[in-house]
Amino acid sequence: MKYALFLGCTIPVRGQNYEISARRVAKELGIEFEDIKEFSCCGFPIKSIDKEAQLLISARNLAIAEERGLDIITLCNACTITLQEAKMELDGDEELKRKINEKLKKIGKEYKGTVKVRHFARFLYEDYTVDKIKEKVKKPLSNIKAAAHYGCHFIRPTEVYRDFDDPEHPESLDKLIEATGAKSPDYPDKQRCCGGGILGIKEEDALLMTKEKLDDIKEVGADCMISICPFCSIMYDGNQKKIEKTYETEYKIPVLYYPQLLGLALGISAEELGFKQNRVKAKKFLEKVEGNGS
8 A cells, every 4th residue: 555645834844743653653554655755735825815826736736646656645634625625626627627737737747637635534444444443453542532623624525525424423533543442532512623724813712712622622531632633733732831821721631643542552652653742741641541540
């Protein structure tokens, strides 16, 4: 199983622990990632300003993967929806594809529509399968409660993701968590946005949205929160201490990327999974994983 790994812009700068753990877990599961230096930004940042430019950027990345004969595995929810939506639009409109390819031709590229794009979590759920993950688990995390956070762009919009998961009541990430032996508790407003979308416009409102979800997760006694999106992790992990200070409260809820949780269940060390780079330190959580904490 060989795939082109698309990291996007945010992960190499602010989510290295996500990349580290994803690569380590993939190796353990027999999944091979190929790095393609020619990949660029997915196009998401300019989508609302210049749709054609975004499509051109996305199509270029897709065309590069096609040249290698590789499907794409993404880690970022925003990159996933941007590339998948571009593929859907280009595949469904021959005139649009012709127009984009005219411009790609200037740099020697052509989008044909043969490449698939999958978020790593969706790939693990649909293609690798939950049952195979369970077979690989060496250290079941049976004493851990891990609260799932899907993020807006992992399951929405429906017209792009079609029948992948229920956008109102998703279960794919919960089942992936449970495959490690951990429990995935339900909690109020589970599908609430992290607030990251408005952080640069109304920081106070964005942080309040983040706080309210942390409140819910704390209430159900979760040992950690599971993210599959670097933007969401910035809100819950990177901004957690700021929220604690602003609202005079305390959470100390470790925010793990799913590959970090899965890696522990596969018997991989926390060091190999990039835990040192988590902003909210997971010492007590890891002690509990080892059976040395309450």
